[in-house]
Amino acid sequence: MNLKDIEYFHYLCKYKNFTRTAEKLYVSQPSITIALKRLEKELDAKLVIRDNSEKQISLTEAGKILEKHVNNILNEVKETKVEIGKISGSNIKLGVPPMIGAYFFPNIMEEIVKSQLANNIELIETGSLAMIDKVLSNDVDMAFIGSLAPLKDSDLEATILKVDKFVVCMSKNHRLATSEEINFEDLVEEQFIALGNEYLHNEVLKRLCYKHGVSTDKFYYTDEIQTAKSLISSGLGIGIMIEMAVKDMTSIKKVKLQNSIKFYISLAFKKKHYTTVKEEKIKNIIINCKNCLG
Structure with a gap:
């Protein structure tokens, strides 16, 4: 034909x-x-x-x-x-969602630079939900993906690199800032700072609101994680974020959710995907780095 x-x-x-x-x-x-x-x-x-x-x-x-x-x-x-x-020497396309890129990837990239493989990588950035489609359609060779459960797809191979958890974030002067943990139902009257649809955080926040009867009308939306954190630390609202994104911020109080929600960070690639020698080296660097990521 x-x-x-x-x-x-x-x-x-x-x-x-x-x-x-x-x-x-x-x-x-x-x-x-x-x-x-x-x-x-x-x-x-x-x-x-x-x-x-x-x-x-x-x-x-x-x-x-x-x-x-x-x-x-x-x-x-x-x-x-x-x-x-x-x-023929084309770059390896590595998918990195914004949140993972900002708070998880730098340590790994440092190891890739040491191995003199950084020039062989082209970074592709989009949210985790869209990134799965890019892996399956061969638009990226491998990708970091955030998920609420271990990835299970018949066409994907995935290695879990880190398990984080979502926390409630608020200003240090918030009325609930002294709490050790929070039941989401206690937030029914709160103004929320919400990230855009490309973030898994948005889905988590909406699920919690739906489950506990909290209105989504009081949402301020932003696509920028730094803007969201600034609004939260200024006391203009509260948010739900993964712990590593606010770990070192002294201006934000992090409070545990009573029913903890896990966030899995995995390295994923398509099954039966042809792997070059350089690609295999980069994959091994990433997997071996998981023990030094805290």
């Missing part, structure tokens, strides 16, 4: 329209039609049904079978290009 024909068919399945498919691929409509005819001839099967009244197409049973395999073929081609690119 012609790989270009397969790609055209993939987008035809996506857009269900010859004209729109051609526009998206910047080719002529006859190019899409000819590619489809070649596939139908090679497979000896009709793949699409044209609805001229709506100028849309639908897939035959054979077309649906091909669509399923086409997705796998294109993913394999993409992965093959990535793996061959590594051999």
